[in-house]
Amino acid sequence: MTMELEQRAELYAALGDVTRLRLLDALACGDLTPRALGEELSLPGNLLTHHLGVLEAAGLIHRRRSDADRRSSYIQLADRARPMLSPRLPSQPPPRVAFICTHNSARSQLAAALWRRASNIPSVSAGTEPATRVHPGAILAGRRAGVDISAATPQSLDGVLSKEDLVVSVCDNAGRQLPVDHVHWSLPDPVAVNTRAAFDETCAELNQRVHALADIIQGEP
Known part of the structure; x- marks a missing residue:
């Protein structure tokens, strides 16, 4: 006590x-x-x-x-700090949220899929150096979390971003390379560890952050 x-x-x-x-x-x-x-x-x-x-x-x-x-x-x-926040709300919700990582093979793909489940605001994902495919570990982690990214394909951010997007970088390297203002989430790369636990932990953290951001944008308590 x-x-x-x-x-x-x-x-x-x-x-x-x-x-x-x-x-x-x-x-x-x-x-x-x-x-x-x-x-x-x-x-x-x-x-x-x-x-x-x-x-x-x-x-x-x-x-x-x-x-x-x-x-x-x-x-x-x-x-534990989130219930105590009073963040600045945007004047109006963005037309789209763009999640960016380096290879667009795991974190940004999962973030965009989880966002689509949490919000009606459209989402897109891209990479600064896109891989040739979405990592199988990310696909399986997504399925366990209830989202399907099996049909997704990595793409370059060139020509994808618009100036109205709310851009969220989900890896430190991409965050340093982005030429536009953005929100940054510093998440470790599950591909580097390549275990089920690493992918599931990444998915769980992304899910928590996605819902927190969606609540802020939509002005929900």
């Missing part, structure tokens, strides 16, 4: 600061590097480090090392 009270007190203390609430809201749609967070909120480095440390200790955020550059990391929102 004492430990539970201490954890609750730590949580409430972390939330009892306007700057920390703004940091959480900034992470509502996607992941950001500490530098990007500091620039968005105009926070000096020492103050940002302090507030991120408090939020991390309370289990409201966590860090993930970038696959594109192991020297940098992304700050990610923990699931």
Whole structure:
């Protein structure tokens, strides 16, 4: 009981600061590097480090090392923080959501299929360096999650994106290469591990993020 009270007190203390609430809201749609967070909120480095440390200790955020550059990391929102958010809602929903990864063989294909189940807003997926086929592990993971991507074909983002799209990158390398403003989700590549568990974990995280983003776009609590 004492430990539970201490954890609750730590949580409430972390939330009892306007700057920390703004940091959480900034992470509502996607992941950001500490530098990007500091620039968005105009926070000096020492103050940002302090507030991120408090939020991390309370289990409201966590860090993930970038696959594109192991020297940098992304700050990610923990699931327990979502009920406490008040993110900025778009003035109107985008006409389409475009999910982008490097090879368009797993993460972006799964994200687009899961999105179609979660929202009536159309979705598309593409890759910066598309593979020749969708990975079999992604197809099987999709089936286990209730979506079918067996007929999908990887495609290049050239000629696919429109300026009205809400673009979501789902891998660090593609996120660095995209020439347009976008939301970023830092997810590990399940193809690199190539196990059932890796594909299922990726699918589960994508499903959670897709529903969270759909709720924000559609103005749902």
